[in-house]
Amino acid sequence: LPAGSQAFTLAADSAVIPVGQTFSPAFAITGQTSGSAQLIARASGFSQATSTVQVGLPKLLASYGTLNLPVGGLPMTVYVSTADQTGSLRGVAADVTVNNAISDPSVAQVDVTSQVISAGTYQTMFQFSGLQKGSAQVVFSATGYTPDTMVVQVDSGQLQIVNPPSALGPQQSALGQTYVQLSYTTPTPVTVNLASSNPSVLTVTPSVVIPPNYYYAYFDIQGVGIGTATISATSPDARAATPVAVRVSTPQL
Numbered sequence: 001l002p003a004g005s006q007a008f009t010l011a012a013d014s015a016v017i018p019v020g021q022t023f024s025p026a027f028a029i030t031g032q033t034s035g036s037a038q039l040i041a042r043a044s045g046f047s048q049a050t051s052t053v054q055v056g057l058p059k060l061l062a063s064y065g066t067l068n069l070p071v072g073g074l075p076m077t078v079y080v081s082t083a084d085q086t087g088s089l090r091g092v093a094a095d096v097t098v099n100n101a102i103s104d105p106s107v108a109q110v111d112v113t114s115q116v117i118s119a120g121t122y123q124t125m126f127q128f129s130g131l132q133k134g135s136a137q138v139v140f141s142a143t144g145y146t147p148d149t150m151v152v153q154v155d156s157g158q159l160q161i162v163n164p165p166s167a168l169g170p171q172q173s174a175l176g177q178t179y180v181q182l183s184y185t186t187p188t189p190v191t192v193n194l195a196s197s198n199p200s201v202l203t204v205t206p207s208v209v210i211p212p213n214y215y216y217a218y219f220d221i222q223g224v225g226i227g228t229a230t231i232s233a234t235s236p237d238a239r240a241a242t243p244v245a246v247r248v249s250t251p252q253l
């Protein structure tokens with residue numbers, strides 16, 4: 001039959017099992033048209049072996065079913081792969097152009113609208129960033145492939161106050177111990193405002209800046225008087241941290 005009417009073609013019509021080995025090197029099978037056919041192996045002095053090869057519509061597979069992104073965070077990588085009809089990853093015999101379409105571009109953005117999966121490989125990648133709180137769908141498509149759909153959920157990042165002192169004395173300081181962190185790495189500076197619920201008990205650094213490509217910044221705590229106060233952390237770029245309580249008591253020698 002002409003090559004175009006066969007279910008699959010082989011890279012070569014023979015394979016060699018080396019001396020001392022029980023199997024040949026791998027060889028390529030390329031699907032041509034939907035259907036099934038038998039792959040038959042024959043060798044002098046051996047009974048033949050057969051295997052049925054099913055050829056069906058291939059599909060694209062995104063590395064995320066749901067991608068969660070923070071507003072203003074660094075881009076996240078999504079891989080798109082080519083697979084057979086069962087979901088097993090397969091290399092492509094010729095270049096495949098993969099396109100993407102976002103249902104709401106105001107929620108998320110992607111670095112490019114199409115990428116090429118090069119012949120002999122099975123994967124490409126896209127970079128997605130969150131723009132504003134919301135949800136959107138991304139459809140990945142390619143000619144001759146079943147498309148795949150990914151849901152993008154975008155929300156504000158979360159602040160957290162980490163490692164506060166369990167106790168402090170008046171006129172004592174906790175330096176380089178406590179920090180405020182984001183739930184994501186920021187590509188731009190993020191200012192975090194800090195406050196004490198009772199400055200007569202303790203004070204804190206009024207504000208700190210989380211620098212680009214970081215997710216945390218340290219701040220200082222100063223005991224003032226006996227009592228308990230809570231520390232809060234807020235930012236216009238993220239959800240406020242859960243306040244933490246710090247007790248200031250009589251110090252000991």
